[in-house]
Amino acid sequence: MSQPQVVKEExxxxxxxxxxxxxAQAYWSEGMDGKAVFSLFFRQLPDKRNFVLACGQQNVVSIIENLTFTDEHIGRLESLDRFQPAFLDWLRDFRFSGSVHAVAEGTPLFPQEPLLEIEGPIAEVQLLESLVMNYVHLESVLASxxxxxxxxAESRPVVDxxxxxxxxxxAAHRGVRAYRLAGLAxxxxxxxxLDFSMPVYGTMAHSFVQACADELDAFRIYAKLYPGTTLLVDxxxxxxxxxxxxxxxKNNPEVSIGGIRLDSGDLLAEAEDCRKMLDEAGLTDIKIMASGGLDEYRIAELLSSGAPIDGFGxxxxIGVSNDEPALELAYKLTEYADLPRMKxxxxxxxxxxxxxxYRRLGTDGRIVQDIVAGRDEVHDxxxxxxxxxxxGRIVEGAILSLDDQVRAAGNAIDTLPERFRSLEPIGEVPTLISDFLKALQRDTLDKVNRRAKNTPD
Incomplete structure (x- = not known):
């Protein structure tokens, strides 16, 4: 078999x-087909995050809806010599038959708040664990x-x-969907x-300038081919x-240049000097874009120092979320056969x-408190x-178009109080666990302990 280059959707x-x-085979062999509820959540925030921007939890249901095991898949599983033929027949007929509850794409969340909950026959829901976790983890980490x-960037455009x-x-592909939901330009x-209707930007690399006989020749070529282009000047x-x-x-007023890009050196000093030169020449419309080893801390530092930079690459x-590359998502059984379960x-x-x-907003439209409650509870x-x-089927109208998801995500982000927008950890979450859930946890643990001691209820 040839080596696959990418994972195929099928x-x-x-x-x-x-x-x-x-x-799944153990559940099947024991006839354990009761309804299970699994919850996807995180217990703690990453050290350098004040919230997690949940992404991918609705989008993944389209994958769940279409999951099947083909004859080729069954043949490959047979080669592992671990599965009974009748169980493989069960897999051959597999179609997810359960339900999914999820928060909207681009929702800011805090510890203990489920991104989604999946329920259905326990073997079916168990099979989804790693696929769902991987899918939601990637987009949530990158969006956050x-x-x-x-x-x-304080409303200035940021480009991936x-x-x-x-x-x-x-990650390179689906990350862009997360970036769009997070508000990048x-x-x-x-x-x-193209796939996620995100504006595509790019000009030139240093190699093009180096390949031309003269730096200005490179600029002339680009200005002719791409009016309004941004020129790489370092x-x-x-x-x-x-x-x-x-x-x-000045000698060619018909030429149209939209901006210059700084990619190295002392970006603050270079931006100040370049802005001064351009303004004194009357070229106030030419923007300055910066790139080269930037992150949110460096961007904030540049802008707080007054750097006249109009956008950032x-x-x-961003591509590896270098300061917090992982989120400790958990996918845990919380109910089986109508009985509460816990770890x-x-x-x-x-x-x-x-x-x-339940999310409660103040009169200013900002988050005041979240209550994590039982599904049948009612709170403000x-x-x-x-x-x-x-x-096993997507609810008609339940999942918005990507454009509408982006707008809804922007509105959800706007509900964050200013302190949660800080780049530094504030060590605060607005989440309250309901009394019902606390009591259910105590009662469930008590029953588990009594069963362990063979003590009758």
């Missing part, structure tokens, strides 16, 4: 950890990084330049930009390059039962978890 049913298949860049250093093609990734001597551009434009820092390991205790999140505020799939 093969996603095999994108499972082995123990999920092993447990991207929104910080948008905050730091990260494709070449992301951890795989899937564009991407250099052509395929992803290949040799930034200030000398800008002086040459000014002279050229960010690569590695009580040290530091990993969970709350049993299906849940709802807006319920965030909504049904997006029932009986």
């Amino acid at each position: 093969d996603l049913s095999l994108l499972v950890d082995l123990y999920e298949l092993a447990m 990084k991207a929104v910080r860049l948008a905050f730091a 330049f990260g494709m070449r250093r992301t951890h795989g093609l899937d 564009g991407t250099s990734d052509v395929l992803a930009g 290949t040799y001597d930034t200030r000398a390059s800008v002086r040459r551009i000014i002279s050229w434009l 960010v690569g590695t820092a 009580n390991s040290p530091g990993k205790q969970s709350f049993p039962g299906p849940k709802q999140i 505020g807006t319920p965030l978890l909504r049904p997006v799939m029932k009986h």
Whole structure:
């Protein structure tokens, strides 16, 4: 068999950890087909985050809806010599038959708040664990990084330049969807930009300037081909390059240049000097864009120092979420056969039962408090978890178009109080666990302990 270059969508049913298949066979062999509820959440925020921007949790249901095991998949599983023929027949007939509740794409969340809950026959829901976690983890981590860049840029455009250093093609592609939901202005990734209706940006690399006989020749070629282009000016001597551009434009007023890009050196000093030269020459409409090793901290530092920079390109820092590259998502069983279930390991205790999140806003439209409650509880505020799939099919109208999701995500981000927008950790969350869930946890743990001691209820 040739080595696959990428994971094909039709093969996603095999994108499972082995123990999920092993447990599914054990459930099947024991006739354990009761309804289970699994919750996807995180217990703690990453050290450098004040919230997580949840992304991917609704989008993944389209994958769930179409998961099947083909004859080729069954043949490959047979080669592992671990599965009974009748169980493989069960897999051959597999179609997810359960339901999914999820928060909207681009919703800011805090610890213990489910991004989604999946319910259905336990073997079916167990099989989805790693696929769902991987899918939601990627977009949520990258969106949570991207929104910080948008905050730091203070309404100036931020463009994704990260494709070449992301951890795989899937991350480079789906990351752009997350960036759009987080409020970034564009991407250099052509395929992803086209697929997710994100503006695509890009000008030239230093190699083009180096390949031309003269730096100004490179600029002339680009200005002719791409009116309004942005010119990369730091290949040799930034200030000398800008002086040459000014002279050229004065002698050729028909030439249209939209901006210059600074990619190295002392960005503050170079931006100040270039802005002064351009303004004194009457070229006040030419923008200055900066790139080169930027992250939200560097952007905030530049702007707080008064750097006259109009936009930013960010690569590695966003593509790998370099300061917090992982989110400790958990996918835990909270109910089976209509009985609450929980985990009580040290530091990993969970709350049993299906849940709802109620978000209460103040008169200023900002978050005052979130209540994590049982699904059937009613509290003040807006319920965030909504049904997006029932009986294995996406609920009609439940999932918005990407454009509408972007608008809704922007509105949700706007509800964050100012302190949560800080780039520094504030050590505060607005989440309250309901009394009902606390009591259910105590009662469930008490029953587990009594059963362990063979003590009758």
